[in-house]
Amino acid sequence: MPNKKSAAKRVLVAERNRLYNRFWKTRCKNAIKKVLEAVQSKDVDMAKxxxxxxxxxxxxxxxxxxxxxxxxxxxxxxxxxKVHALVKGAQV
Structure with missing residues (x-):
């Protein structure tokens, strides 16, 4: 438990930032996973x-x-x- 008022405020700010960062990091990971799924299914248009x-x-x-x-x-x-390798492989 924080002993000072400023420390208590920092706890609130840190938690808010943690949730915000977690949202964006998850969003990044999900976007990359979707690309890799499209590459694995060999769907060139969807991958692009x-x-x-x-x-x-x-x-x-x-x-x-x-x-x-x-x-x-x-x-x-x-x-x-990986996407460019898929595109190159699809053209050959």
Whole structure:
């Protein structure tokens, strides 16, 4: 239990931020999972569409300060590589 008024306020703020960050991190993970599901099912159009959505969600999470920009870039790059490999394989 906090002993000072300011410490009590920090407990409230920390909990609020924890819930906010959890919401955005979950949203990012779900967006990436949807892309990977589309890649696994070999649906090129759906994979491209979901890749755009996932990139948008990751960029928003960066702007909101939930994840670091390099983390978002790494995740976008990894997912994009899988989508591009699917597209390349579908063309051959």
């Amino acid at each position: 569409k979901r890749l755009d959505e996932a990139q948008k969600v990751l960029d928003k999470a960066v702007v909101k300060g939930v994840i670091h920009r390099n983390t978002a870039a790494r995740r976008k790059s990894g997912v994009a590589a």
